[in-house]
Amino acid sequence: MHDFRYVGKHLFCEGVELAALAEKFGTPFYVYSQNTLTDHFQKLDQALAPLDHLVCFAMKANSNLSVMRVLANLGSGFDVVSSGELQRVIAAGGDPRKCVFAGVAKTEAEIEFALRKGIYSFNVESEPEIVRINRVAGRLKKRAPIAVRVNPNIAADTHAKITTGTYENKFGIQFEQVEAVYARASKLPNIWLRGVQMHIGSQLTHVEPYEQAVTKVTPLVQKLAAKYKLEFFSPGGGLGIVYKTALDSGPRQWWSSPSAKGILTPALYAEKLLPLLQPLGLRILIEPGRFIVGNAGVLVTRVEYVKRTGQKNFVIVDAAMNDLIRPAFYDAFHEIVPLAKKGGARISSDVVGPICESGDYFCKDRPLPRVGEGDYLALLSAGAYGFVMASNYNTRPLIPEILVRGTQFAAARERQKVADIWSGEKVVAWLK
Ligand code: LLP
Numbered sequence: 001m002h003d004f005r006y007v008g009k010h011l012f013c014e015g016v017e018l019a020a021l022a023e024k025f026g027t028p029f030y031v032y033s034q035n036t037l038t039d040h041f042q043k044l045d046q047a048l049a050p051l052d053h054l055v056c057f058a059m060k061a062n063s064n065l066s067v068m069r070v071l072a073n074l075g076s077g078f079d080v081v082s083s084g085e086l087q088r089v090i091a092a093g094g095d096p097r098k099c100v101f102a103g104v105a106k107t108e109a110e111i112e113f114a115l116r117k118g119i120y121s122f123n124v125e126s127e128p129e130i131v132r133i134n135r136v137a138g139r140l141k142k143r144a145p146i147a148v149r150v151n152p153n154i155a156a157d158t159h160a161k162i163t164t165g166t167y168e169n170k171f172g173i174q175f176e177q178v179e180a181v182y183a184r185a186s187k188l189p190n191i192w193l194r195g196v197q198m199h200i201g202s203q204l205t206h207v208e209p210y211e212q213a214v215t216k217v218t219p220l221v222q223k224l225a226a227k228y229k230l231e232f233f234s235p236g237g238g239l240g241i242v243y244k245t246a247l248d249s250g251p252r253q254w255w256s257s258p259s260a261k262g263i264l265t266p267a268l269y270a271e272k273l274l275p276l277l278q279p280l281g282l283r284i285l286i287e288p289g290r291f292i293v294g295n296a297g298v299l300v301t302r303v304e305y306v307k308r309t310g311q312k313n314f315v316i317v318d319a320a321m322n323d324l325i326r327p328a329f330y331d332a333f334h335e336i337v338p339l340a341k342k343g344g345a346r347i348s349s350d351v352v353g354p355i356c357e358s359g360d361y362f363c364k365d366r367p368l369p370r371v372g373e374g375d376y377l378a379l380l381s382a383g384a385y386g387f388v389m390a391s392n393y394n395t396r397p398l399i400p401e402i403l404v405r406g407t408q409f410a411a412a413r414e415r416q417k418v419a420d421i422w423s424g425e426k427v428v429a430w431l432k
Contacts, residue, residue, distance in 0.1 A: 003033040004298055004380065009341040011378060015407035018300055019339045022376050025400050025411065027302040028319035030387050032062075032412070034070055034405040036296035041074050044239075044288060047266035050274060053284045054120075056100050058237045059085055061289030061384040062297070066403045066412035068092035071292070077120065079237065079287040083110040086117060100197075100234070100285065102149070104129075104170055111136045111144075121145045123197045123234070125172055130185050137190035146185070147195035147234065150178050150220070154213040156201030156238065159330050165200025165213060172198065175216070182224055193228040195285070196221045199236025203290060207264045207272045210235065214276045225282055234285035235273065239264055241294040243333045243381045290384035297383020299324050300339070303375045304354070313349045315371060320353030321360040322393040324379060324386050328359040336362060339376040342369035351377070355394050387413075392421050 003014045011018045013033050021031060045055055056077040059068060063085060068078070069092050077098025080086045089099055096117035101110075104125040111133050114122065124130050124146050137144035151172030154165050164171045173181055178196075185191050200213050214235050221233045242263060277284050301319035308314075326332035336351055346367035353360040362379060371377065390398055397416035402409055 003035050004378070006341055011337065011339045011341070013298070013404045016404045016409050018298075018378060019376055021402055021409060022300055022302065022339065025402060026415070027300055027376065028317075028323055029400040029402055029415075030297055030299050030382065031402040031404060031409075032064070032067060032293070032297045032383055034403055037067060037070050037292060038074060040292045040296065041071055041076060043266045044269075044286065044291065045074070047270035048274075048284060048286065050270075051278060051284045052282075053286070054098060056098065056120075056234075056285055056287045057292055058287045058289030059088065060388060062293040062386070063088050063388055064401050064403075064412050065092045066401075066410075067293065068094060070403075077285075079289070080114075080119075083107075083113045086114055086119070090117070100147075100287065102197075102199075102287070106132075108132065108136055112140065115140055115142050115144055119145070121147050121194050121197075121232070123147050123149045125149050125170075127173070127181055127184070130181070130188065130191060134185075134188040134190045143190055143192040145192045145194040147193075147197040147230075147232070148173055148178055148181055148185075150175055150196060150198045150217055152198055152200065152213045152216050154200055154209055154216065156204050156209045159203065159332075161330055164202075165198070165209075175220070178220060179224070182228060186228055193224075193230060195230050195232035195234065195282070196224060197234040197236065197285075199234075199238060199287065202238045203240040204238045205240035205242075205263050207268050210238075210264070210269070211272050211276070214273055218276055218280060221280060221282070225280065230282065232283040232285055233277070233280055234287060235277070237287035237289055237291075239266075239269065239288050239291040241290055241381060241384075243335065245295070245335055245380060292384075294384035295381050297381075297386060299334075299379040299382040299386060301377050301379065303371050303373055303377065306372055313347050315349050315351045315368070315377075317351060317353060317362070317377060319362075319379070319399075320355045320394070320396065321357065322355065322391045322396050323353075323399055324362070324382055325389050325391075326382075326385060327362050328357075329389075334362060334382060335380040336366070336368060337378050337380065338369055338371055339378060342371070344370060346370075355396075392416075395421055397421060 058079040072094040081103040102123040149172035301317040305316040351362040401413040
């Protein structure tokens with residue numbers, strides 16, 4: 001379920017009215033529902049309950065310390081892609097021993113840090129990386145746990161910028177080369193072959209590409225597991241979410257919305273994949289990001305101006321592409337709703353931000369209720385790849401992140417102070 005709904009005419013996150021948060025914290029800001037985070041984590045955790053398993057939250061989707069603490073408290077591990085992220089896990093009270101380290105360009109320093117912290121596994125993406133990990137581990141007199149990321153060459157039906165499982169992409173090791181890579185890696189003294197991993201893309205809304213990829217890879221996994229006594233297999237992350245939601249129906253399973261027909265749910269995932277995974281007899285890891293946090297967060301913004309031109313109704317808001325880049329970058333759809341529900345006719349509108357770029361928009365030609373200066377809007381399903389992709393473009397401060405639990409709320413991040421934006425900069429000596 002997710003916990004953003006209208007009570008009367010007012011949009012609430014759990015028991016907190018969003019307009020009250022807007023008055024208290026100013027706009028724009030992100031707000032996250034703890035209950036939704038918990039529910040989505042548990043849905044996946046329960047779907048995998050028949051197996052020995054570990055959910056490693058892909059923290060690139062949302063790495064706020066409070067969000068991570070909620071998940072760590074539920075037993076989550078983490079998928080990290082930099083030593084910065086691993087340091088965040090530790091800062092958030094997570095367990096490095098439940099972390100997998102992904103990414104194509106791990107540096108020596110990152111490998112050393114992760115080894116010292118005792119991570120669960122490196123998901124390796126190339127043979128030179130295995131050689132490097134072996135060297136660093138040797139220096140530290142350790143054996144480094146690794147899993148090769150298999151690229152199964154299966155096209156996931158998603159946006160080109162977030163598909164990863166074909167030979168067009170830089171990720172993983174080609175399916176046909178994997179056996180030979182394990183054979184060579186098994187000879188390296190400081191490598192511990194611990195598992196096999198794959199990940200075919202993000203925002204996968206149908207189960208078929210997963211099924212196809214897992215079906216293709218499991219015979220290989222079985223063979224490798226027997227030969228090298230592997231412990232785990234990870235089919236990765238990528239479970240998609242519904243971005244077009246109808247808020248009117250109140251708290252509910254988001255996938256019960258009409259636009260979710262045929263969509264990948266935890267139940268469907270379990271139904272189709274457990275029969276393929278169970279016979280492996282291995283521990284199963286999954287690395288979801290968006291599924292857990294996407295629908296648990298919204299971005300609240302205020303209407304500054306409404307500008308009508310010959311052709312267009314521009315709703316100019318105080319949030320911008322630097323706060324939420326997904327529409328500009330991926331043509332992503334985010335539902336936009338007023339915090340105070342409005343009746344009356346809808347008007348075709350472009351919701352745009354203050355930045356001097358035509359790409360700075362949240363929607364184009366979308367029928368929206370008529371709004372005016374001072375009205376608040378919420379961009380829904382903004383909990384994943386929202387704040388984490390924000391920047392200081394136009395010297396705009398990073399915005400607050402508020403966590404809600406029931407009727408409680410608190411800033412899980414304060415609004416950045418403007419002077420802090422240039423705190424690491426200097427006017428160099430010769431200019432003084
Ligand atoms: N594992 C690996 C190896 C990944 O590359 C990713 C995401 C995940 C797990 C988590 O995927 P998820 O479960 O969240 O789909 N910024 C883009 C999404 C980029 C995804 C990158 N990799 C967006 O806003 O849609």
